[in-house]
Amino acid sequence: MTDGFDFSPGAQVPLLGADGETGATQALSSAAYRDSPVTALTGIHNGSSVSAPRLKLFEPNLGEAWGRALQLRMLGGGRNEVVQSFGIEPQTVVQHALAANRIRQERDIRLTIIMAVSGLLFLPGVLLWLGAFQLRRSLVSLRAKGNRAGALGGLVIAVTVAFTALLAIRPPFSGFWQQYARVVMIAPVIGWYIAKRVCENTAKDLRARWGDLAGGSGVGAKIPGSVPRNPGQTKAEAIRQSFAKLGAEQNSNVAFYAGPKGILGMGTRWGSWQMAEELVPAEGVNEINPFRSWDVARAIHDKLKMLERTPLHTGGFPTPSIRHWVVVPIGEGAGKISRPTGSEVEGFVVKEREIQRICNEQQFGKGNRHYLGTQFTLWDGNLVITLMVTVTVLASTLRVEVTGYALGPINGLFTSGPPAKEKSVAKTVRFWETKKVSLPLIDTPEVVRLAARAPLTWYPPLLDHLGGSLKLPEPFGLRHTWADKPWGHRFMADDALRAATPVLRAVHSAAIQVMADNGVDTSRFSSRSLSLSGSVQDASPGKADVYDA
Template sequence: MTVESGYAEFFGPQVPRAGDEGQTATFALASAAYRDGPVEEILKANNEWHQSTVKPGRKWATIFRPNLGEAFSRAVVDRMLGSGRKPLIQSFGVEPQVVVEHCLAANRIRKERDNHLSAVMAVCGLLFLPGLLVWLLVFQIRTTVSKSENKQAGALGTALLVAVGALALLFLLRMPFTGFWGWYARAAVVMPVAGWFWAKWICERTAQDLRQRWDGLLSGSSIGAKVPEAVPSSPGETAAEQLRQSLARLGAEQQSNSVFYAGPKGILGMGTRWGSWQLAEELVPADPNREIHPFRSWDVIRSIHDQLRMLERGPLNTGGFPAPSIRHWIVTPVGENAGAVSRPEGTDVEAYQVKPHAVQEICNKQQFGAGDRHYLGVQWTLWDGQLVITMMITVTVLHATLRIEVTGHALGPVNSLFTAKPEAPTKEVTKSFKPWETRTVKLPLMTPNEVVRLAVRAPLTWYPPLLNWLGGTIALPEPFGLRHAWADQPWRHRFMADDALRAAAPVLRVVHAAAIKVLRENGVETEKFGARSATLSTAVQDLAPRKADVYDA
């Protein structure tokens, strides 16, 4: 098995080491797999362009509703590893394989809990089904009533549970049956209650484990996601081999050099285009008596590529740019509201990568009309993956006009929902002898309704489609990518905005200098190009972010 740079291999899963780019954003998204809040909280993370939704289940089966962690981990695993899945959008600034492995680990922890709860349900519930159904009916009525905003209704639900308990006690003392059925009726009343206490202990133990992992990821302790089911121990383990191949395919797609432009949504995965600068001048021979030496767009791009490698160097020792990622991208246009994308296929594509000769051909020939386009991208992943800055450069030659376009894309931090640490449930109560003062009381992690919900769901977890139909699930935004689906704009963060704006001027100047050098070497008059470059160099110093892809025509 190949181990990617910056990762440690242990029994298959990979864990970012301290200092890796994207660690904070990766762990923030991974922590959602361990959360225990309401599933509707995912709606708070929606942004302007990509919105998750909650698919409701059956109205009469609210007891089967999942919480946020259960729904998130299941939806992400199904979408990113499911058979016959649609293509994914790259998650720049995040390691999606790590997030998926944490979702698999969370599912495994919950599966072990559900196996124990299923045994409890079989011993204390299925064998005493009449009593179980009565108690479930009471809890369902109490849950429905307690959801009312009316405080009296909530008190009524608690009173209902107390009243049923009193009736159950009276039923035990004055049993109308004798013999075997009398003892069975008594057991049908008592055993579901005993099973509830047993289930509560199991649920509390698992909830503490999940919360420790949630807190550990956000505290930077680099908790590993152990997924032993992804490591085949023998040639006959087809399920483990398929899971291993799915994870490998996910990693390969993450490294693809094919991206998609979705109109006002910008390049999917890189964010919206906030700035654009064009240099377009006529190609005129420097010597009127000699023709221009023939060259191609690729020659200009190659020179720009070489000069961009020098961005991290400067005349002063001031820190400056970190080493950027410089790649050639093939950009495919898709509709603004496209529900899916289709990656390039054929002999020119291998392992989701468009081959170098095809990239060069697209750069030189596909500059007008239908088809994919070539861009050279320089990208920085900053703030531990919370900010992704991408500058895209394209060169076109139409008739005698050379055009160099530089565009800026920025992807902001993941939504604050994913960076919130777990808080112990508490409530404010009035002091007994000082009613004008209050004190904070810690509450148990597992409420009575939550224990019942988990215990009832447990036997159905062996068939997730039925559970999703009953309780509902999360519908992920399409085309789906982990990073851009829940990213905020960087412009509300002063330093992130400064970093994005400051990157434009140096990149623009390097691009223009490299292009003018190629023109001069090939006998092109560069005076007009130099004058235009100086004008853009002045304008870029007073730039401000805007929605460059929203044309006001």
């Protein structure tokens, strides 16, 4: 491979079809099965956009646009690297996108056959009906913008129906063409009825999966074509390799700092606490025993692993993820990310000896930096709390800094279930009262849209050109792109604020112990630690990466 990543062994693949264990994973997975307007996704104001359709008849819905965009961005051959998705399983989300695409492809095969029979044999009638619905769709779009021309949409269909009836009763031809004119407008209607049954069956399947995932009960993603069974199945092998690369990127220990955006994938930095004092020998000690930043970082790592232990028989911290990170600085408006490469990197993971070198040597000036991260994934993946520790020694000053990052819940768009298709109508006798009546899952304009798109799904670039496509924000990551701020949720905010105090104390305790063991006077560090320990108890979230300068 050109990127140097080894995807062997050849026949082994991730466990495709396995459900994500978190609610956030299932919520994002449900997007692939939704039939909502795609504008609902772009209305979140996260940088995503949809290109304007050249023909409204070919415009995709949310599920179609999401599945297409996700497949290209996460599994495409020439794609850029993606940001880690903390709190979810990105492979599962992509698997559901592929599964939803497959369900729609099976439907489109049937619709294409129907279009071939009714469209080729009765092409003039099909073109007239499609033209009428395209005009109606455009007029409805104008009405949505406040233009009175939208009221003509229903009139267009009524005129087309009247023309069909007139042509069937009094065709202006004789002989064979007279009989052909009688059915040329009616045959597409028969094809529409058959297509509607096909579309409704698929809609029931998609909405059932949507409801199961949004409701928290997992449903498997079935992708039979993703496991290569022989060397000739190049498409399945490409999918397998793409999933392997996606998993390797998710396991990478390289993160990216994007200015006020914070560390990509972890959320913005909301708090920062520094303990910086001079290194002087303790009383009775002539000279400090030399030690390095990595010695302090390793001691902090060991201390943080004890966080889940408590002297009381009560609750407490779940087991945190504690990891050494290499943080790469990028600009706030950077359009892509690029992880370090070379002999010190294996499968997107920087080796430990290189991490030690960065920790000890790259503390000032250009270059990547070392951070020790403690991460808690809570609320079924909807809250990710990360506390990062960095240790620096400049001249005779040792500085231990703890910074807090919080990634909030998945946007509410992804957690909503399928709405019931119904409307309120007046009762027959008690006309002043209303009742709700069920509507078909697929209405006539939707059947026409799906039937028109079906033959073009075999060449997606043309369909994207005519109907528009979803553009995802960059640098792209499945989790942070769709996350809200946690501070609007009282308990989530409490969890983020409460985690800072014990982590800060553990970090200071470990650092002071290393200094005491090496003959450093720790009195100033202890005083500063007590001061910070008191201030962190009244911590409040802020914009720590936004400087008033």
